[in-house]
Amino acid sequence: MASCCSTGRVFNSALRRRIIPGLLLALTFAACTKIPPMPVFGRVPEFRLISQTGEPFDRQALNGKIWVADFIFTHCSGPCPRMSAQMRRVQTAVTELPDVCLVSFSVDPERDTPAVLAQYATRYHAQSGCWFFLTGDQKTLDALDRRAFMLGNVDGKLEHSTRFVLVDRQGRIRGYYGTDQDDPTARLIVDIRRLARENS
Structure with a gap:
């Protein structure tokens, strides 16, 4: 037993x-x-432009920030209104994340003066200190669009990419998002939150 x-x-x-x-x-x-880490597509170089407030704006203003970039122009009757409405949706979705910014670069710096950009920003309810609209030297904008973000040219023809670009706190490009998709902001917002956790 x-x-x-x-x-x-x-x-x-x-x-x-x-x-x-x-x-x-x-x-x-x-x-x-x-879940594997998000890829790194390159790094955004230093730049110096002018914001919708008329003040100088450089790359260092975004140090330590997660930010979303796009290229638009204010009198665009094509995809730009849709893109800016989508950016506003992103702005609303991440209000609880203070280190997230939105940056819209003009592809028509000759017409898009700071005053014109300020009116455009008001139209889309851009939050001060959160969503920046930038204009300035065309060569600088072209170099950013073509070499840094690898999206296209700012050569006066007003042809531009309709993609959003996600940049992390170290200035590294981490994602591209087509705005012609059914709901392009959904995946973008998820990835913004992923980066916020990754860098916290």
Whole structure:
């Protein structure tokens, strides 16, 4: 007749045989389903432009910020109104994240003066200190669009990309988002929150 102690050892041994494989399986599943880090597509270089307030605005103003960039022009009757409405949606969705900014670069700096950009910003309820509209030297804007963001040209033809670009706190490009999709802001907002956790 087995003693109580030997019965306990048999029970513990059987329990281990059941639990350990389950734990190993759970750990393997967790390792396989771990979300990979977001890719890095490059780094935004230093630049110096002018904001809708008429004040100088440079790359350093965005240090430590997560930001979303796009290229528009204010008298655009094509995709720009849709893009700016989508940017406003992003602005509303991340109000609880103080380190998130939006930056809209003009592809028509000749017409888009700070005063014109200020009116445009008001139309889309841009929050001061959160959503910046930038104009300035065409060569600077062209270099940013073509070389840094790899989207296109700012050459006076007013042809521009309709994608959003997500930039992290280190000034690295982490994602591109087509604004002609059904709901382009959904994935963008998710990725903004991912970066906020990644850099916290």
